[in-house]
Amino acid sequence: xxxxxxxxxxxxxxxxxxxxxxxxxxxxxxxxxxxxxxxxxxxxxxxxxxxxxxxxxxxxxxxxxxxxxxxxxxxxxxxxxxxxxxxxxxxxxxxxxxxxxxxxxxxxxxxxxxxxxxxxxxxxxxxxxxxxxxxxxxxxxxxxxxxxxxxxxxxxxxxxxxxxxxxxxxxxxxxxxxxxxxxxxxxxxxxxxxxxxxxxxxxxxxxxxxxxxxxxxxxxxxxxxxxxxxxxxxxxxxxxxxxxxxxxxxxxxxxxxxxxxxxxxxxxxxxxxxxxxxxxxxxxxxxxxxxxxxxxxxxxxxxxxxxxxxxxxxxxxxxxxxxxxxxxxxxxxxxxxxxxxxxxxxxxxxxxxxxxxxxxxxxxxxxxxxxxxxxxxxxxxxxxxxxxxxxxxxxxxxxxxxxxxxxxxx
Amino acid sequence: xxxxxxxxxxxxxxxxxxxxxxxxxxxxxxxxxxxxxxxxxxxxxxxxxxxxxxxxxxxxxxxxxxxxxxxxxxxxxxxxxxxxxxxxxxxxxxxxxxxxxxxxxxxxxxxxxxxxxxxxxxxxxxxxxxxxxxxxxxxxxxxxxxxxxxxxxxxxxxxxxxxxxxxxxxxxxxx
Numbered sequence: 001x002x003x004x005x006x007x008x009x010x011x012x013x014x015x016x017x018x019x020x021x022x023x024x025x026x027x028x029x030x031x032x033x034x035x036x037x038x039x040x041x042x043x044x045x046x047x048x049x050x051x052x053x054x055x056x057x058x059x060x061x062x063x064x065x066x067x068x069x070x071x072x073x074x075x076x077x078x079x080x081x082x083x084x085x086x087x088x089x090x091x092x093x094x095x096x097x098x099x100x101x102x103x104x105x106x107x108x109x110x111x112x113x114x115x116x117x118x119x120x121x122x123x124x125x126x127x128x129x130x131x132x133x134x135x136x137x138x139x140x141x142x143x144x145x146x147x148x149x150x151x152x153x154x155x156x157x158x159x160x161x162x163x164x165x166x167x168x169x170x171x172x173x174x175x176x177x178x179x180x181x182x183x184x185x186x187x188x189x190x191x192x193x194x195x196x197x198x199x200x201x202x203x204x205x206x207x208x209x210x211x212x213x214x215x216x217x218x219x220x221x222x223x224x225x226x227x228x229x230x231x232x233x234x235x236x237x238x239x240x241x242x243x244x245x246x247x248x249x250x251x252x253x254x255x256x257x258x259x260x261x262x263x264x265x266x267x268x269x270x271x272x273x274x275x276x277x278x279x280x281x282x283x284x285x286x287x288x289x290x291x292x293x294x295x296x297x298x299x300x301x302x303x304x305x306x307x308x309x310x311x312x313x314x315x316x317x318x319x320x321x322x323x324x325x326x327x328x329x330x331x332x333x334x335x336x337x338x339x340x341x342x343x344x345x346x347x348x349x350x351x352x353x354x355x356x357x358x359x360x361x362x363x364x365x366x367x368x369x370x371x372x373x374x375x376x377x378x379x380x381x382x383x384x385x386x387x388x389x390x391x392x393x394x395x396x397x398x399x400x401x402x403x404x405x406x407x408x409x410x
Numbered sequence: 411x412x413x414x415x416x417x418x419x420x421x422x423x424x425x426x427x428x429x430x431x432x433x434x435x436x437x438x439x440x441x442x443x444x445x446x447x448x449x450x451x452x453x454x455x456x457x458x459x460x461x462x463x464x465x466x467x468x469x470x471x472x473x474x475x476x477x478x479x480x481x482x483x484x485x486x487x488x489x490x491x492x493x494x495x496x497x498x499x500x501x502x503x504x505x506x507x508x509x510x511x512x513x514x515x516x517x518x519x520x521x522x523x524x525x526x527x528x529x530x531x532x533x534x535x536x537x538x539x540x541x542x543x544x545x546x547x548x549x550x551x552x553x554x555x556x557x558x559x560x561x562x563x564x565x566x567x568x569x570x571x572x573x574x575x576x577x578x579x580x581x582x583x584x585x
C-alpha cells in the first residue's frame with residue numbers, strides 16, 4: 001500500500017497505517033480530522049459570508065460596503081469578530097443563567113450538525129446515513145428550541161414576544177419544507193444523501209421536481225429567517241427580537257448561526273435539487289465535486305442575498321396565511337401528483353435505473369414529471385387569479401356604495 | 411460481565427441522559443426547566459434507538475418528540491401565566507400517580523427480567539430475528555396488505571380526525 005499516501009485527501013487512514021500505526025487508531029485519527037474539518041469549515045466560511053452579504057447589500061443600496069480593512073474590506077469581519085469577543089458579556093439580572101448561556105450553543109450546534117450528512121464529493125461525507133434527509137430535518141428542528149430558550153431565559157417581554165413569533169414561523173414553514181423534500185425521496189427511492197445525489201447524475205431534480213424546488217426554496221427562506229420572512233429580527237416591531245438581551249460573543253454566535261444557517265439551506269438546495277457534487281469529471285476527481293457543489297451553492301445563495309436587500313418584510317399574518325393557505329396545500333397536491341406520475345412512468349417502463357448517468361435516459365421521465373408540475377402551476381395560478389378577481393369585485397362593490405353615500409351627504 | 415467498549419459508554423451516556431432528565435422533570439419546581447429536562451430525557455431515548463440500529467425511529471423521536479411535542483409543551487407553559495408561576499411539586503393526585511408509576515415500573519421490570527409475553531417467551535436472550543431490518547423494510551411493512559397496512563390506515567384516519575377536530579376547536583365561532 002505504498003501509493004495510499006499519494007492522495008491523502010481520499011485515503012488518510014490507509015496512509016497512516018503504512019507508517020506502522022494501529023488501524024483502529026488510524027481510523028480514529030482520520031475520522032477526528034474529518035469531524036474537525038466539517039465542523040470548522042462552516043464556522044470559518046461564515047466570516048466570508050458576512051462580508052459577501054454586506055458587499056452585495058451595499059451594492060444594491062448604491063454604497064461601497066466594507067472597504068477599509070484589508071483588500072476589499074475582507075478583514076472587516078475579523079475585526080468585528082475580535083470586537084465581539086472582547087466586549088463585556090452581560091447576563092441580565094433576571095435571566096435564567098444556564099438556559100441563557102445554553103441557547104446560543106444549541107443554535108450553532110443544530111446548524112453544524114446538518115453538515116455531518118452533506119455529501120461534499122462522491123467519497124467525502126461525514127456520515128452517509130440511510131435516513132440522511134430525515135436526519136437533516138430532525139436536527140434542524142432543534143434550532144427552534146434554541147430560539148425558544150433564548151427568548152424565555154432573557155426574561156424580557158420583547159425577547160419572549162419575538163421568540164413566540166419566530167417559533168410560530170419556524171414550526172409552520174417546516175411543513176411545506178418536509179412535504180417538498182418528499183418529492184426527491186420519491187424520485188430516488190431512498191433518503192440517503194449520497195443516493196439522492198447519485199440519482200441526479202443524469203438529471204437534476206430541479207427539472208422533474210420544479211414545484212417542490214420552488215416550495216423548498218421559499219420555505220427555506222422562512223426557516224432561516226431571511227427577507228422577506230425576517231420576522232426573527234424585525235427591529236422596528238420587536239426592538240431586536242429574541243436575542244435582544246444577548247451581547248458580546250453570545251450575540252455573535254446567534255448572528256453567525258443565522259448566516260451559517262442561510263448558507264446551509266442553500267447548500268441543501270443545491271445538494272437535493274441541483275445535483276450536489278454531480279458534474280463533469282467529479283467521479284474521477286472527487287475534489288472537483290466539492291468545487292461543483294460550492295459553485296452551485298453560490299449560484300443559489302447570491303440571489304437570496306439580493307432578494308434580502310430588495311424585498312420589504314411581509315406582515316406576520318400575511319406570512320402565516322401564505323404558508324397555511326397556499327404553500328401547504330400546493331405542497332400536498334404536488335406530492336400526490338408526483339407520486340401518481342411516477343407510478344405511471346414506472347408502469348410504462350420509462351423509469352431509468354437509479355444509477356443511470358445517461359442524460360437522455362432520464363428525458364422521458366423528466367418530461368412527464370415536468371408536464372405534471374407545469375399543469376399544477378397553471379392550475380394554482382388560475383385559482384389565484386379567480387379568487388383575486390372575486391376579492392377585487394367584492395371590495396369594489398361596497399366601495400362604490402360608500403362613494404354615493406358621501407356624495408349624498410354633501 | 412460488562413465489557414467496556416464504545417457501545418457501552420454510549421449506552422451509559424444515554425442512560426444518564428434518559429434517567430437524569432426524567433428525574434429532573436419530576437423534581438424541578440420550574441415548569442420550563444421541567445420541559446427542558448423532558449427534552450434531555452427524550453434525547454436519551456433517541457440515543458437508545460440509534461444503539462439498537464433503528465436510526466429511522468431515532469430521528470423520528472427527535473423530530474416528533476423534541477421538535478414538535480416538547481416545543482408545543484413549552485409553548486403552552488409559556489403562554490399560560492398561571493402555569494408559568496407554578497411552584498408546587500405535588501398536587502392532590504400525587505398518590506394516584508405514584509401507584510400508577512410503581513405498577514408500571516414493576517410491570518416493565520418483570521417483563522424485561524422474565525418475559526412472559528412475545529414470540530420468544532422464555533428464550534429472551536436470543537434476538538427475535540438475526541436479520542437487521544432497514545428503513546425500506548419498515549416502509550414496505552407499513553403498506554403491505556399482509557402486514558401492517560390496516561393499523562397504518564387506522565392511525566392516519568385518527569390523525570386526520572384529530573387535526574380536523576383541532577381546527578374546529580381553534581376556529582372563531584363567528585363564521
